Amino acid sequence: MNNPLATIGRWALGMLAALGRLAMFAGHATSHVFRPPYYPRLILKQMQFIGYYSLPVVGMTALFTGFVLALQIYEGSSRFNAESTVAAIVVVGITRELGPVLAGLMLAGRVGAAIAAEVGTMRVTEQIDALTTLSTNPFKYLVAPRLIAGALTLPMLVLVADIIGVFGGYLIGVHRLGFNPGAYLKNTYDFLETVDVVSGLVKASVFGYIVALMGCYHGYHSKGGAQGVGRATTEAVVSGSVLILITNYFVTEIFFGK
Amino acid sequence: MTDAQPKIRMSGVHKRFGPKIVLDGFDLDVPRGQSVVIIGGSGTGKSVALKCILGILTPEQGRIEIDGQSVIGLPISEREAVNRKIGMLFQGSALFDSLKVWENVAFGLIQGRGMERDAARKVAIDKLGQVGLGPEVGELNPSELSGGMQKRVALARAIAAEPEIIFFDEPTTGLDPIMADVINDLIVSCVKRLGATTLSITHDMASARKIADRIAMIYKGKIIWSGPAKEVDRSGNPYVDQFIHGRAEGPIKMEVFRP
Numbered sequence: 001m002n003n004p005l006a007t008i009g010r011w012a013l014g015m016l017a018a019l020g021r022l023a024m025f026a027g028h029a030t031s032h033v034f035r036p037p038y039y040p041r042l043i044l045k046q047m048q049f050i051g052y053y054s055l056p057v058v059g060m061t062a063l064f065t066g067f068v069l070a071l072q073i074y075e076g077s078s079r080f081n082a083e084s085t086v087a088a089i090v091v092v093g094i095t096r097e098l099g100p101v102l103a104g105l106m107l108a109g110r111v112g113a114a115i116a117a118e119v120g121t122m123r124v125t126e127q128i129d130a131l132t133t134l135s136t137n138p139f140k141y142l143v144a145p146r147l148i149a150g151a152l153t154l155p156m157l158v159l160v161a162d163i164i165g166v167f168g169g170y171l172i173g174v175h176r177l178g179f180n181p182g183a184y185l186k187n188t189y190d191f192l193e194t195v196d197v198v199s200g201l202v203k204a205s206v207f208g209y210i211v212a213l214m215g216c217y218h219g220y221h222s223k224g225g226a227q228g229v230g231r232a233t234t235e236a237v238v239s240g241s242v243l244i245l246i247t248n249y250f251v252t253e254i255f256f257g258k
Numbered sequence: 259m260t261d262a263q264p265k266i267r268m269s270g271v272h273k274r275f276g277p278k279i280v281l282d283g284f285d286l287d288v289p290r291g292q293s294v295v296i297i298g299g300s301g302t303g304k305s306v307a308l309k310c311i312l313g314i315l316t317p318e319q320g321r322i323e324i325d326g327q328s329v330i331g332l333p334i335s336e337r338e339a340v341n342r343k344i345g346m347l348f349q350g351s352a353l354f355d356s357l358k359v360w361e362n363v364a365f366g367l368i369q370g371r372g373m374e375r376d377a378a379r380k381v382a383i384d385k386l387g388q389v390g391l392g393p394e395v396g397e398l399n400p401s402e403l404s405g406g407m408q409k410r411v412a413l414a415r416a417i418a419a420e421p422e423i424i425f426f427d428e429p430t431t432g433l434d435p436i437m438a439d440v441i442n443d444l445i446v447s448c449v450k451r452l453g454a455t456t457l458s459i460t461h462d463m464a465s466a467r468k469i470a471d472r473i474a475m476i477y478k479g480k481i482i483w484s485g486p487a488k489e490v491d492r493s494g495n496p497y498v499d500q501f502i503h504g505r506a507e508g509p510i511k512m513e514v515f516r517p
Contacts, residue, residue, distance in 0.1 A: 122354075129352065130346070130354070134370050
């Protein structure tokens with residue numbers, strides 16, 4: 001029978017080794033983001049894939065989150081006769097937290113999985129080795145464009161999601177809860193501060209980078225054929241989602257911690 | 259550099275994956291302008307040897323030289339310069355699915371050598387012609403091609419930059435005997451035209467006899483015999499004899515679990 005301490009020790013060592021591998025990959029990949037040559041055509045292609053094609057899913061998520069947020073805040077605040085705070089809390093909640101986090105999580109599912117599957121398939125079919133033999137650095141050609149596109153595109157998506165989410169709250173506030181349209185918009189505008197939007201966009205940039213990094217990392221290290229690519233895809237989505245939630249706390253601390 | 263100096267020299271190369279020793283003091287010389295074929299069973303380290311030369315894998319010990327220059331542990335830019343001398347045909351062709359056929363063939367010219375796309379496209383169409391494929395094939399995606407056509411495209415990509423060295427990894431695996439012979443003929447004619455040095459790995463003896471000037475046999479991570487291709491039938495080595503005649507009985511024991 002295994003010694004439980006040895007099992008815990010093996011698990012801890014394995015975890016540390018995995019973190020070390022990820023840190024080295026992230027450092028190596030990031031260094032290529034800041035060193036030419038760049039591949040503008042590939043970056044634009046990835047921006048189109050990550051941004052444009054994610055608009056419907058992110059837009060729908062934001063719209064219905066705005067609906068639900070307005071209803072829930074109204075329900076909760078009415079217990080304290082504070083219904084007038086609905087517009088303010090919707091806009092702050094969407095721009096600071098729900099916009100970037102939900103968009104990041106949707107992206108982890110849609111884009112992180114796709115990147116891991118594509119890069120993983122290239123790994124198991126020797127296409128990444130072929131890049132090396134054709135004097136092309138896979139980090140520059142495959143990884144860096146995805147990281148750049150992820151970090152640049154998610155903020156744009158989140159800006160759109162913020163607008164749609166706030167609009168969703170407005171629709172419910174005005175048409176379902178009976179708020180005056182002008183008063184609702186004035187409350188929204190009065191309570192919104194620049195830092196609310198900026199912190200959300202910074203988070204979005206970090207989350208976009210994380211999603212692309214996890215997709216590339218797990219895809220790049222996939223092995224064992226179709227099963228290995230499937231495993232890499234799952235791991236990219238799970239690790240990307242968990243890292244978004246963890247990073248969210250630290251970025252929030254940086255912006256709003258006392 | 260002298261004429262006697264081999265184009266590629268591997269000496270005392272060791273490579274292991276965890277507890278599994280794959281190359282165990284691997285020695286091989288590939289003379290300039292010659293075609294050397296490494297034969298050996300599956301899992302004996304043939305592909306690993308090629309990947310060590312290409313810099314895709316790094317051996318733990320030993321020395322690998324190309325044109326007298328040691329290539330282990332080179333900085334990335336110098337490694338890329340060495341790789342510009344090399345073309346490679348992969349076992350599964352390894353064509354890029356996201357690119358058209360002509361873009362695959364021209365990839366090394368555009369990305370590796372900075373050639374303009376229009377000029378690279380002309381070269382790609384010319385190379386596709388050399389492997390018997392028309393210009394219309396260049397506009398297709400790799401997934402629209404048969405296995406034999408994919409191999410030809412991979413061959414066109416390997417020769418597109420007119421490299422000094424070409425590696426062939428199981429060039430005929432998965433092809434019917436006629437298509438395999440077509441690929442062998444194309445390899446011989448392309449290599450002759452370029453005057454390149456080639457190193458191939460295969461367990462297809464018909465292919466080895468057709469394309470090799472010299473044959474070397476790998477067993478348990480070491481070269482156990484090498485000599486001119488025409489002498490392979492009278493090598494006097496029982497391992498080589500068993501392999502080239504495809505006999506189950508002999509000194510090479512396959513690990514087969516019988517219930």
